[in-house]
Amino acid sequence: MVDFEELKDALINGRKEEAVELTQKALEEGISARHLISNVILPASKVVGDRYEHGEFFLSELVQYGDTLKVVMGPIMARLKEEIGDERQERVGRVVLATVKGDLHDIGKNIVRLFLEGNGFEVLDLGVDVPAEKVIDVAIEYNADIIALSCLMSVTRDGVKEVIDELSRRGLRSRFAVLVGGRSTSEKWAGQIGADRWAPDAVNAVDAAFDLIRQQS
Amino acid sequence: MGGMTSLERTAIALQGGQPDMVPVATLAISRALWEIGERPRTAINDPDKMAKAKIVANEKFGDDIVVAGIDGCFVEAKAMGAKSFWSDHMPIVDTRYRVINTWEDADNLSFPEPHEHIRMRCVIEESEILMDKIGDHKAIAVVVSGPFSTACNLMGHENLFRAMVKEPDEVHSLLDKITDYSIKYHTAFKGIAHAVAVLDPVASVETTSPRQYEEFVKPYLERDMAAIAGKGLIPINHPCGDTTGILHMVADVIPKGSPGAIHASYGNVETRPMSLKYLRNVLGEGVQLDPDDPYSIMLKAVKKEVGDRVCVCGNVDPITVLLEGTPEQVRATVRRNIEYGAEGGGFILMPGCDTNPYTPSENFRALVEAAREYGVYG
Numbered sequence: 001m002v003d004f005e006e007l008k009d010a011l012i013n014g015r016k017e018e019a020v021e022l023t024q025k026a027l028e029e030g031i032s033a034r035h036l037i038s039n040v041i042l043p044a045s046k047v048v049g050d051r052y053e054h055g056e057f058f059l060s061e062l063v064q065y066g067d068t069l070k071v072v073m074g075p076i077m078a079r080l081k082e083e084i085g086d087e088r089q090e091r092v093g094r095v096v097l098a099t100v101k102g103d104l105h106d107i108g109k110n111i112v113r114l115f116l117e118g119n120g121f122e123v124l125d126l127g128v129d130v131p132a133e134k135v136i137d138v139a140i141e142y143n144a145d146i147i148a149l150s151c152l153m154s155v156t157r158d159g160v161k162e163v164i165d166e167l168s169r170r171g172l173r174s175r176f177a178v179l180v181g182g183r184s185t186s187e188k189w190a191g192q193i194g195a196d197r198w199a200p201d202a203v204n205a206v207d208a209a210f211d212l213i214r215q216q217s
Numbered sequence: 218m219g220g221m222t223s224l225e226r227t228a229i230a231l232q233g234g235q236p237d238m239v240p241v242a243t244l245a246i247s248r249a250l251w252e253i254g255e256r257p258r259t260a261i262n263d264p265d266k267m268a269k270a271k272i273v274a275n276e277k278f279g280d281d282i283v284v285a286g287i288d289g290c291f292v293e294a295k296a297m298g299a300k301s302f303w304s305d306h307m308p309i310v311d312t313r314y315r316v317i318n319t320w321e322d323a324d325n326l327s328f329p330e331p332h333e334h335i336r337m338r339c340v341i342e343e344s345e346i347l348m349d350k351i352g353d354h355k356a357i358a359v360v361v362s363g364p365f366s367t368a369c370n371l372m373g374h375e376n377l378f379r380a381m382v383k384e385p386d387e388v389h390s391l392l393d394k395i396t397d398y399s400i401k402y403h404t405a406f407k408g409i410a411h412a413v414a415v416l417d418p419v420a421s422v423e424t425t426s427p428r429q430y431e432e433f434v435k436p437y438l439e440r441d442m443a444a445i446a447g448k449g450l451i452p453i454n455h456p457c458g459d460t461t462g463i464l465h466m467v468a469d470v471i472p473k474g475s476p477g478a479i480h481a482s483y484g485n486v487e488t489r490p491m492s493l494k495y496l497r498n499v500l501g502e503g504v505q506l507d508p509d510d511p512y513s514i515m516l517k518a519v520k521k522e523v524g525d526r527v528c529v530c531g532n533v534d535p536i537t538v539l540l541e542g543t544p545e546q547v548r549a550t551v552r553r554n555i556e557y558g559a560e561g562g563g564f565i566l567m568p569g570c571d572t573n574p575y576t577p578s579e580n581f582r583a584l585v586e587a588a589r590e591y592g593v594y595g
């Protein structure tokens with residue numbers, strides 16, 4: 001039997017080969033993809049987020065974790081597909097991700113992308129300083145489920161609100177779930193401007209994205 | 218006003234001394250262009266307009282330090298081939314386009330002479346004009362980029378932070394080259410600026426661990442700052458964000474025996490558990506926090522820790538206080554800053570980072586007026 005603690009430890013500390021090996025072994029032993037996600041992947045992500053918050057992990061560790069997650073999630077997603085059956089949809093969810101207009105910070109957004117991709121989401125990253133119209137045009141074209149917006153500065157918060165307002169103006173508000181994050185945003189504020197979810201970090205962003213997809217289907 | 222000129226006042230503070238009153242800088246940089254009806258887009262490559270804007274803004278707000286340059290954290294990377302795009306504030310490096318994708322790219326970087334690259338040349342000329350027109354009584358500080366942040370601009374942040382773990386030797390060799398080139402540019406300000414502020418915003422502990430700072434940031438900054446000081450320029454180290462766990466190194470890169478300063482937001486005691494822990498370690502568990510002002514109190518800790526070695530700059534929050542606050546809030550924050558930071562000299566009052574161009578004039582004015590009112594040394 002694969003020891004989940006060992007697998008978590010390999011994940012958290014970026015030991016890629018070991019993590020892949022243990023994951024494959026667990027799947028061979030018949031452990032379900034869902035079980036692995038909720039008992040290994042999500043708890044490991046929580047530990048990583050916590051260590052970052054307390055100054056034990058830094059950007060290198062976050063990037064390494066994101067990389068490890070990506071390779072580990074390959075076999076898990078393949079199994080998940082078998083478990084759900086192909087009849088529904090083959091993808092977890094599609095996300096259009098952008099840092100809002102006027103804002104140039106992208107380190108955190110890129111971490112969020114790594115984490116989302118690592119958990120099987122398809123992510124189209126539009127980069128930084130992206131105007132509302134463009135976010136929406138691309139989301140339509142890409143047939144996205146979620147629009148995820150990053151905003152690091154209090155002065156660029158209007159850029160988030162503009163996307164939501166523009167969606168309503170175009171009668172598209174219910175078509176996309178809007179997920180918001182980045183320093184300078186808060187849960188309260190996200191609620192006030194009509195976003196569907198807010199998350200404080202990349203780990204919770206993944207939880208929130210799963211929730212949003214669940215609510216949509 | 219007191220008996221000293223802005224330049225004398227600032228120079229004494231940068232040497233760790235106590236002038237007639239606390240020197241103050243507004244850091245109204247891209248905003249200065251608005252004051253002459255320009256925007257960065259229309260004026261950035263016109264040194265005459267840039268210098269004029271800075272002088273007009275300085276006359277309007279009456280602060281002690283005039284900053285040359287605008288896109289300080291990006292100029293070196295642009296000269297080495299990085300692409301940029303426009304935001305409202307300034308042209309910034311687009312890290313989606315990477316100059317360095319392989320180590321071979323790093324071997325083939327181009328290093329144009331500072332006078333031959335348009336951005337470098339324009340900042341040099343702007344600084345020349347400022348020095349010529351007001352440099353006899355105002356302090357002129359030019360903003361440039363630290364080697365580590367330049368490396369990020371060339372490689373993309375994730376790639377650099379991966380490589381530091383997996384290919385440290387290659388990273389060192391890249392940083393070495395970037396440092397050589399940066400020194401060429403930074404020392405070109407000899408005689409045409411008083412101080413060189415090296416911006417290294419990716420080197421704060423929001424991203425870089427103290428161990429990485431010691432290995433990948435400090436040695437290169439040390440070399441850069443020594444060269445800057447060697448030309449009679451005063452180095453200022455700006456790691457931008459949280460300095461918890463790296464503060465001593467941030468101060469140590471200023472060459473021993475040379476005047477110099479550090480400038481950052483130092484950490485947010487409201488949102489960062491490690492900043493609060495640090496503050497309590499230094500000032501004791503009973504330290505009083507200021508509601509709605511997580512930054513000012515950091516000055517007290519920073520001054521206590523490294524104030525004997527370097528001049529400390531800060532720490533009015535550019536967003537919540539200067540941009541979004543009222544003049545009254547600005548005045549109250551200035552008062553706290555001076556209470557925590559000014560004792561014994563070696564302190565310059567300024568925002569914790571570059572300011573937003575939409576900052577209300579009343580707030581810039583309040584910053585300077587309050588500094589004059591509360592900042593007189595008895």
Ligand code: B12
Pocket residue numbers: 102103104105106107108109111112148149150151152153154155179180181182183184198199200201202203204205290304306312374418419421423424457458459482535536537569570571572573
């Ligand atoms: C590095 C940095 C820069 C770099 C950015 C490089 C880059 N390519 O990103 C540069 C030099 C370009 C920069 C520029 C500026 N910056 Co700056 N910068 C920072 C710094 C030091 C670190 C930010 C960071 O990357 N953190 C690490 C990442 C991993 O954390 P994160 O971004 O918070 O992301 C996490 C969560 O927020 C969340 N998340 C993020 N995005 C999303 C999205 C979704 C959908 C979800 C769910 C979650 C989520 O998950 C992430 C991972 O867990 C911060 C300081 C700080 N306290 O954050 C200042 C800071 C953000 N900058 C600030 C300012 C003022 C500026 C400038 C105006 C001035 C300047 N420094 O020149 C310019 C602005 C230019 C512009 N128009 O945007 C201020 C903003 C103040 C405010 N409250 O509004 C800060 C807070 C510094 C300060 N104390 O003054 N900056």
Ligand SMILES: [Zn+2]
Pocket residue numbers: 418455456457458569570571
């Ligand atoms: Zn800064």
